[in-house]
Amino acid sequence: MYNPVLLDMASTLQNYKERFILNFISDDRWKYLVNGFFTTIKIAFFAVIIGIVLGFFVSIVRSTYEMNRNDRSKGKVYKVIMGILNFICRAYLSIIRGTPVVVQLLIIYFVIFQSVSIDKVLVAVIAFGVNSGAYVAEIFRSGIMSIDKGQFEAGRSLGFNYFETMVYIIMPQAFKNVLPALGNELITLLKETSVSGYIALEDLTKGGDIIRSRTYDPFMPLIAVAIIYWVVVVIMTFLVGKLERRLRNSDH
Amino acid sequence: MKKFTKLLACVLTAAVMVTAVGCGGNTETTENTETTENTETAGEIVMATNAEFPPYEFREGGEIVGIDVEIAQAIAEKLGYTLKIEDMAFDSIIPAIQSGKADMGLAGMTVTEDRLVNVNFSDSYVTAYQAIIVKADNTDITGPDSLTGKKIGVQLGTTGDIYSSDIEGATVERYSKGFEAVQALEQGKIDAVIIDVEPAKEFAKDNANIKVLDTPFTEEEYAIAIAKDNEELLNSVNEVLKELKESGKFDEIKAKYISE
Numbered sequence: 001m002y003n004p005v006l007l008d009m010a011s012t013l014q015n016y017k018e019r020f021i022l023n024f025i026s027d028d029r030w031k032y033l034v035n036g037f038f039t040t041i042k043i044a045f046f047a048v049i050i051g052i053v054l055g056f057f058v059s060i061v062r063s064t065y066e067m068n069r070n071d072r073s074k075g076k077v078y079k080v081i082m083g084i085l086n087f088i089c090r091a092y093l094s095i096i097r098g099t100p101v102v103v104q105l106l107i108i109y110f111v112i113f114q115s116v117s118i119d120k121v122l123v124a125v126i127a128f129g130v131n132s133g134a135y136v137a138e139i140f141r142s143g144i145m146s147i148d149k150g151q152f153e154a155g156r157s158l159g160f161n162y163f164e165t166m167v168y169i170i171m172p173q174a175f176k177n178v179l180p181a182l183g184n185e186l187i188t189l190l191k192e193t194s195v196s197g198y199i200a201l202e203d204l205t206k207g208g209d210i211i212r213s214r215t216y217d218p219f220m221p222l223i224a225v226a227i228i229y230w231v232v233v234v235i236m237t238f239l240v241g242k243l244e245r246r247l248r249n250s251d252h
Numbered sequence: 253m254k255k256f257t258k259l260l261a262c263v264l265t266a267a268v269m270v271t272a273v274g275c276g277g278n279t280e281t282t283e284n285t286e287t288t289e290n291t292e293t294a295g296e297i298v299m300a301t302n303a304e305f306p307p308y309e310f311r312e313g314g315e316i317v318g319i320d321v322e323i324a325q326a327i328a329e330k331l332g333y334t335l336k337i338e339d340m341a342f343d344s345i346i347p348a349i350q351s352g353k354a355d356m357g358l359a360g361m362t363v364t365e366d367r368l369v370n371v372n373f374s375d376s377y378v379t380a381y382q383a384i385i386v387k388a389d390n391t392d393i394t395g396p397d398s399l400t401g402k403k404i405g406v407q408l409g410t411t412g413d414i415y416s417s418d419i420e421g422a423t424v425e426r427y428s429k430g431f432e433a434v435q436a437l438e439q440g441k442i443d444a445v446i447i448d449v450e451p452a453k454e455f456a457k458d459n460a461n462i463k464v465l466d467t468p469f470t471e472e473e474y475a476i477a478i479a480k481d482n483e484e485l486l487n488s489v490n491e492v493l494k495e496l497k498e499s500g501k502f503d504e505i506k507a508k509y510i511s512e
Binding site: 114115118200206210213 | 346347366367408409413414425427432433436439440
């Protein structure tokens, strides 16, 4: 093996410059990356919102069921309804967490929306949102369960009803506890959207792939794509960290 | 020392990435460069292909078969090698040849200028054309001229992809696999699929919902891709191709897969 870097620095640099022009400048190829980047961000952003909303409700159902299952004061009707809701949530978690996101994406595109012409960004948002919801639900539930039972009882004895106690006392504390895990999930979600190319959606990864299929140069497009993802993740990590510190202000 | 470690880390990362790319999305056997380098001494010749392209290469009962496979087999026999097939994404074939992971690429590959910059091509062995597939009840699209402003499905990196990107106002959807584009067409998600004629016929054969238009999109020549620095193999492949054409063996292989 010879190392061209050591042999001839100047010609290597020239070579890199030519490849840079070939991969990004000629034919306006950089547009694939820019458009792909915005598509990726669009998918990730809306999927996060769906994921958090879905995860919030599923986690409330799951933890309410867990906390009240041995409570004799609840009526039979209440128990049956909660049982059914809990069953639905558990089925959702099991199916979504038990199958790969690529398969879910393909099922949603080719099976569920079989005979409809639907915007592919929407398909991806649904697929990744529903997928993320399952993970967020369990993250939230771990947060709710981590709050001491005394906090809940204190809320109830202050005259809050169940829902108010959840919203004003349990959730704010739970949210702070789960923030690192939640940030982790957001990062994972952003990177998981890189499989959107499977349904011919031109996201960032696919943009790199298209350039690669035109120039046959794996290095530049892939490294560029990797750097863009990395920068986005670094920014996200920074923002989550900042939020975390703000929430810790009230800690003693 | 610290600098050296950093450099090493960079080199390793790059190496891992290059290897990963070369292997493509669905490589059957993953190999590192060392073992591939040994294959020539072991009497093996590695063919890179994308086995989702009937009748040139496709899977039948777990085996990869097709016109290209038989041609490669004939070449390997004449040159005294055993043939080894690597199945990968179509857009990974040329990088695999460039990096020495495969010796030759047979995948119904058309000679284009962009590709000639990166690899050498043998003499052409088939003249084919890009066909347009539409839904059976479509009367709107009759030929290449009526594709303006339509939604067109193609396989990423194929000539259909490259040429259809020039159609005015058309949206090109680039699928990883040809059959997925056809699936999307059937479901009404796109208006037309542009793909090589033989696979197009093959897709339409067992499918009453779609039809192949008689007017071709473009004409082109298939050839075998070989690494730039391997002139020796290029020459011997050309010789074998000539022999196959003259002896009639080539038409024999073709007739086996394409019934006119």
